[in-house]
Amino acid sequence: xxxxxxxxxxxxxxxxxxxxxxxxxxxxxxxxxxxxxxxxxxxxxxxxxxxxxxxxxxxxxxxxxxxxxxxxxxxxxxxxxxxxxxxxxxxxxxxxxxxxxxxxxxxxxxxxxxxxxxxxxxxxxxxxxxxxxxxxxxxxxxxxxxxxxxxxxxxxxxxxxxxxxxxxxxxxxxxxxxxxxxxxxxxxxxxxxxxxxxxxxxxxxxxxxxxxxxxxxxxxxxxxxxxxxxxxxxxxxxxxxxxxxxxxxxxxxxxxxxxxxxxxxxxxxxxxxxxxxxxxxxxxxxxxxxxxxxxxxxxxxxxxxxxxxxxxxxxxxxxxxxxxxxxxxxxxxxxxxxxxxxxxxxxxxxxxxxxxxxxxxxxxxxxxxxxxxxxxxxxx
Amino acid sequence: xxxxxxxxxxxxxxxxxxxxxxxxxxxxxxxxxxxxxxxxxxxxxxxxxxxxxxxxxxxxxxxxxxxxxxxxxxxxxxxxxxxxxxxxxxxxxxxxxxxxxxxxxxxxxxxxxxxxxxxxxxxxxxxxxxxxxxxxxxxxxxxxxxxxxxxxxxxxxxxxxxxxxxxxxxxxxxxxxxxxxxxxxxxxxxxxxxxxxxxxxxxxxxxxxxxxxxxxxxxxxxxxxxxxxxxxxxxxxxxxxxxxxxxxxxxxxxxxxxxxxxxxxxxxxxxxxxxxxxxxxxxxxxxxxxxxxxxxxxxxxxxxxxxxxxxxxxxxxxxxxxxxxxxxxxxxxxxxxxxxxxxxxxxxxxxxxxxxxxxxxxxxxxxxxxxxxxxxxxxx
Numbered sequence: 001x002x003x004x005x006x007x008x009x010x011x012x013x014x015x016x017x018x019x020x021x022x023x024x025x026x027x028x029x030x031x032x033x034x035x036x037x038x039x040x041x042x043x044x045x046x047x048x049x050x051x052x053x054x055x056x057x058x059x060x061x062x063x064x065x066x067x068x069x070x071x072x073x074x075x076x077x078x079x080x081x082x083x084x085x086x087x088x089x090x091x092x093x094x095x096x097x098x099x100x101x102x103x104x105x106x107x108x109x110x111x112x113x114x115x116x117x118x119x120x121x122x123x124x125x126x127x128x129x130x131x132x133x134x135x136x137x138x139x140x141x142x143x144x145x146x147x148x149x150x151x152x153x154x155x156x157x158x159x160x161x162x163x164x165x166x167x168x169x170x171x172x173x174x175x176x177x178x179x180x181x182x183x184x185x186x187x188x189x190x191x192x193x194x195x196x197x198x199x200x201x202x203x204x205x206x207x208x209x210x211x212x213x214x215x216x217x218x219x220x221x222x223x224x225x226x227x228x229x230x231x232x233x234x235x236x237x238x239x240x241x242x243x244x245x246x247x248x249x250x251x252x253x254x255x256x257x258x259x260x261x262x263x264x265x266x267x268x269x270x271x272x273x274x275x276x277x278x279x280x281x282x283x284x285x286x287x288x289x290x291x292x293x294x295x296x297x298x299x300x301x302x303x304x305x306x307x308x309x310x311x312x313x314x315x316x317x318x319x320x321x322x323x324x325x326x327x328x329x330x331x332x333x334x335x336x337x338x339x340x341x342x343x344x345x346x347x348x349x350x351x352x353x354x355x356x357x358x359x360x361x362x363x364x365x366x367x368x369x370x371x372x373x374x375x376x377x378x379x380x
Numbered sequence: 381x382x383x384x385x386x387x388x389x390x391x392x393x394x395x396x397x398x399x400x401x402x403x404x405x406x407x408x409x410x411x412x413x414x415x416x417x418x419x420x421x422x423x424x425x426x427x428x429x430x431x432x433x434x435x436x437x438x439x440x441x442x443x444x445x446x447x448x449x450x451x452x453x454x455x456x457x458x459x460x461x462x463x464x465x466x467x468x469x470x471x472x473x474x475x476x477x478x479x480x481x482x483x484x485x486x487x488x489x490x491x492x493x494x495x496x497x498x499x500x501x502x503x504x505x506x507x508x509x510x511x512x513x514x515x516x517x518x519x520x521x522x523x524x525x526x527x528x529x530x531x532x533x534x535x536x537x538x539x540x541x542x543x544x545x546x547x548x549x550x551x552x553x554x555x556x557x558x559x560x561x562x563x564x565x566x567x568x569x570x571x572x573x574x575x576x577x578x579x580x581x582x583x584x585x586x587x588x589x590x591x592x593x594x595x596x597x598x599x600x601x602x603x604x605x606x607x608x609x610x611x612x613x614x615x616x617x618x619x620x621x622x623x624x625x626x627x628x629x630x631x632x633x634x635x636x637x638x639x640x641x642x643x644x645x646x647x648x649x650x651x652x653x654x655x656x657x658x659x660x661x662x663x664x665x666x667x668x669x670x671x672x673x674x675x676x677x678x679x680x681x682x683x684x685x686x687x688x689x690x691x692x693x694x695x696x697x698x699x700x701x702x703x704x705x706x707x708x709x710x711x712x713x714x715x716x717x718x719x720x721x722x723x724x725x726x727x728x729x730x731x732x733x734x735x736x737x738x739x740x741x742x743x744x745x746x747x748x749x750x751x752x753x754x755x756x757x758x759x760x
Contacts, residue, residue, distance in 0.1 A: 002526070002740060005533040008560050034682070041526035042554055044737045048526055056528035056560075080559050081527065085594050087619050088556035091643055095553060095619070099646030099683050099713075146382070146421035146428055147461065148436035153385040173475060174422055176468035179460050180388050180436075214465050215598070215627035239467050239475070241621030247595035263471055266479030271651040302414070303479050333479075357424045360382060 004049040010056075013111040014076040017093050020066060021073050022102030022273050031103065032060050032073035038096050040081055056081060070273065072106065079111050086118070086243045086289060094276065105276040108284050115322030119250055121292040123257045124325025125318075125350055128292055131231075131257065132167045133204045138344065138377055139352040140165070141330060142359050142370070144190065145172035151181040155189035157366060162197030162205040164370020168293075168352065169194055170234050171210035173261045183209070184224060191229030206231025208259055211248065212239045222248050222256075232257040232292075238265030242289040249290025259330070260291035269309075278309040283316010287324055293352060297333025298343065307346060314347055330354045337362060340376055353377060384429040393491040394456040396441060397473050402450050402482030402653050411483065412440050412453035418476050420461055436461060450653065452486065459491050466498070466623045466669060474656065485656040488664050495702030499630050501672040503637045504705025505698075505730055508672055511611075511637065512547045513584045518724065518757055519732040520545070521710060522739050522750070524570065525552035531561040535569035537746060542577030542585040544750020548673075548732065549574055550614050551590035553641045563589070564604060571609030586611025588639055591628065592619045602628050602636075612637040612672075618645030622669040629670025639710070640671035649689075658689040663696010667704055673732060677713025678723065687726060694727055710734045717742060720756055733757060 019035060021028040036058035041048050048057070055078065062074035082089040094105050123131060132139060142161055144154045154175075161169045169190070177183040187209045194207040211233045213221040218240065222233055233256050235245045249258045262282070268275040269282075276285075278296070286294045294317055297303030299310050310331060318326040329347060332354030340353065355373065362369040399415060401408040416438035421428050428437070435458065442454035462469040474485050503511060512519060522541055524534045534555070541549045549570070557563040567589045574587040591613045593601040598620065602613055613636050615625045629638045642662070648655040649662075656665075658676070666674045674697055677683030679690050690711060698706040709727060712734030720733060735753065742749040 001744075002529075003533070005530050007528065008530060038682070040554065041528060042523075042552055042736070043526040044741075047737055047740050049529075052526055052528040056526070081554070083556045083558040085556060087592050087594055088558070091554065091556070091592070091616070091619055095616070095643035096713075097646070098618070098644050099642060099650065099677055099685075101650050101684055143422075146423040146432055146436070148387065148421060148432040149382075149429075150385050150388060153383070172422055174420065174461075174471065176463045176465060176471070178463040178468070212467050212471070214467055215595075215621065215624040218595070236471070236475070238478070239471055239621065239623075241595065241619065241624060243619075244595040244621060244624070262479060263475035264478050266477070267647040267650075267655040270479065270481050270647075270654045274650045275647040297479055302418070304481055305479075333476075356422070357427055360427050361424075364381075 001047055002049050004051055007051045007055055010078050010080050013079045013113050015079055015082065015110045015114055016061060016074050016076045017108050018072055018074045018106045020070050020104040020106050020273065022070050025071065028071035028073065029063065032063060032075065035097050035103065036060065036075055039092050040077065042096065079114050082114070084117050086246050090242060102273055104274055105280050107277065107280055112322055115324060118288050118324060119290065120287050120324035121290055121327050122249055122255065123292045125328055128257055128328060132206065134167060136349065137380065138349050139167045139328065140374055140377060141168040141170060141352045141354045142166050143170050143172045143356040144175065145356060147172060147174040148180050151186045151189045154181055154186060155193040158190040158207060159193035159197050160366035161370050162194045162203065163201060163367040165201065165203055165374040166205060166370050168206055168208055168232065170208040170259060173210055173234070173236055173263050175210050176212065183221060187225050187230055188228045195229055208232035208234045210234045212236045218244055218248070222254055226254055226256060230256070232259060234259040234261055236261040236263040237289060238263055242285060245291065246289045257292040258290055259293040259295060260286045261295045277312065278305065279312040279316040282313040283319060284321065287317070287321060287327055291327055293328045293330050295330045295332055295354060298331030298335055300339065301334030303333045311346060328352045332356060334358070337373060337376060344380055381427050382429050384431055387431045387435055390435055390458050390460050393459045393493050395459055395462065395490045395494055396454050396456045397488050398452055398454045398486045400446060400450050400484040400486050400653065401453050405451065408451035408453065409443065412443060412455065415477050415483065416440065416455055419472050420457060422476065459494050464497050466626050470622060482653055484654055485660050487657065487660050492702055495704060498668050498704060499670065500667050500704035501670055501707050502629055502635065503672045505708055508637055508708060512586065514547060516729065517760070518729050519547045519708065520754055520757060521548040521550060521732045521734045522546050523550050523552045523736040524555065525736065527552060527554040528560050531566045531569045534561055534566060535573040538570040538587060539573035539577050540746035541750050542574045542583065543581060543747040545581065545583055545754040546750050547585055548588055548612065549585060550588040550639060553590055553614070553616055553643050555590050556592065563601060567605050567610055568608045575609055588612035588614045590614045592616045598624055602634055606634055606636060610636070612639060614639040614641055616641040616643040617669060618643055622665060625671065626669045637672040638670055639673040639675060640666045641675045657692065658685065659692040659696040662693040663699060664701065667701060667707055671707055673708045673710050675710045675712055675734060678711030678715055680719065681714025683713045691726065708732045712736060714738070717753060717756060724760055
């Protein structure tokens with residue numbers, strides 16, 4: 001055993017993570033105990049000094065069967081293990097254990113003192129409604145694409161979308177800083193197109209460029225976008241890290257709504273006994289990291305999320321989390337105008353309809369298609 | 381179909397990604413074709429303007445059976461789709477497709493013009509050997525832990541490890557900026573401890589603190605560490621994003637070796653038909669993102685990587701990639717001194733033995749244990 005040193009005093013405040021752990025009762029208990037060590041001291045139990053064993057190692061505070069081959073284990077951790085940083089919080093929640101098959105993060109319950117350390121979404125549902133001047137109906141969103149279109153073509157689309165009354169016109173997540181349409185040129189042209197259309201319509205549409213930039217250019221891209229008239233920022237935390245999204249959401253000079261896109265995040269949810277639950281990843285963690293909008297592929301589109309998984313995301317987007325606001329679920333990924341009624345039924349009115357390619361199926365007139373989309377939703 | 385605009389001219393230079401795609405031949409072909417669109421235009425084929433369809437959409441350039449229920453599909457993409465940024469390159473490789481079950485990135489082959497845009501590891505195998513003054517034997521590494529230890533205790537361990545001749549003394553990945561041992565205080569004390577031991581021994585041990593900090597403090601932490609005498613930087617790209625690691629590796633003011641830790645990266649490899657291969661993730665992508673050392677859990681420890689998967693990481697750490705240097709595999713995750721001969725046999729001498737808790741089993745004298753570890757390896 002390593003020598004014991006006087007331990008810094010702990011607050012006694014804990015947070016818990018509930019894991020789905022595969023196995024029969026004995027196996028699952030053994031795995032849960034491994035998690036307690038792996039996620040904290042990462043040290044053999046018999047070599048860990050007693051005072052650290054007693055105070056820092058995770059503790060199983062609840063353990064119950066979930067299915068015939070999996071258990072739910074709730075493990076509590078001292079809040080000091082996570083420091084006061086999102087990076088380290090995610091590390092304690094799932095860092096090394098992510099490498100082990102048969103463990104899935106189901107939900108996270110932070111101590112109120114920890115929640116108070118996170119601003120979370122700056123706008124949240126109500127803030128976004130106020131910004132967009134939309135009192136009650138679901139919000140409308142579409143994407144500028146295809147990648148390969150020159151700036152002129154993307155700006156023309158942005159103008160038509162805004163003219164037809166789409167609330168949020170975002171870059172496709174594949175638009176970065178390519179030669180087809182360089183970042184700054186595109187943001188300038190598309191923000192201006194949306195502004196011009198708003199002037200004509202009296203609407204309050206916003207343009208959200210993709211800010212998933214290299215580390216050293218991230219803030220610069222975001223500030224440039226703001227200066228050029230962007231009304232929000234789209235970010236893929238799977239590509240740039242959750243804390244990078246958090247840094248943009250927390251930035252008072254930016255003070256723009258943030259949309260979280262799921263690119264490169266899919267491996268967390270692709271296997272039902274591993275990774276993270278839709279509730280935790282798309283709901284809780286996105287909110288903690290400052291997203292105002294959580295984009296995900298809806299059931300019935302090109303992707304494979306089930307109706308239940310999508311409902312879990314909605315739950316996670318509004319689950320009580322201290323002062324952290326509820327956010328908008330934005331189901332997309334192959335949605336069509338025809339599916340609007342069915343989606344409303346499941347998601348309710350607190351949602352953003354995200355329709356990309358499907359919007360162009362109605363006719364060859366983009367502004368007309370956008371108007372049609374808006375009328376459909378306004379009638380609901 | 382959307383209107384056609386004059387297309388910016390493309391270089392014709394392509395990169396390819398080889399995916400494992402689940403299904404029978406017909407299903408797998410259909411999936412591969414979906415990937416071609418999903419990863420580029422993300423637009424329905426029949427609505428995509430012809431010139432973009434012809435030039436920007438991915439193309440299946442090879443398709444062959446892998447098992448009775450999976451195919452290998454190699455898809456080529458115009459290099460312009462990835463722009464000149466790692467973030468966007470990863471996005472094209474696997475962004476949205478990561479969300480779809482039954483697709484795994486097996487390997488990446490970049491065009492030489494693209495590879496030339498990445499510095500990759502600043503040191504690589506030979507650079508690290510030169511820095512550490514170790515000509516031929518495998519390198520030795522251990523970790524400061526357990527989390528909860530005060531700075532004084534961690535620095536005492538660092539001193540003992542260095543005294544015994546461990547080449548690389550790194551923070552446990554769970555040491556961040558907690559009250560137990562705040563970042564700056566710890567780095568100062570541990571760097572000083574290693575320096576003092578080197579003075580006594582004449583060795584060239586280095587201390588590598590964990591730099592997986594919040595986005596807005598990342599560079600500051602790294603520069604502070606350098607100023608305080610750290611000899612390298614440990615980063616978990618799963619926590620902070622691959623491009624954040626790249627930004628540290630590329631920074632000429634830092635010019636320190638970078639160790640990539642697998643925390644929160646496990647979901648990519650936890651399921652054999654999804655995510656990314658060990659070869660691509662721990663080998664190719666880590667190198668592209670500037671890691672000099674790729675840490676992963678060895679077979680036979682607390683984790684579940686197989687011997688073959690570990691060998692694939694070694695392959696990925698040295699696979700020809702233009703001017704991008706080979707890097708050191710650092711298998712860890714529950715290694716013991718007893719396993720050294722067996723590990724040498726599989727990994728060869730171009731490796732870093734990473735032994736954490738197991739190092740303390742030999743006796744209660746940490747310096748003596750370190751000497752024993754070093755002697756074992758020097759004798760091989």
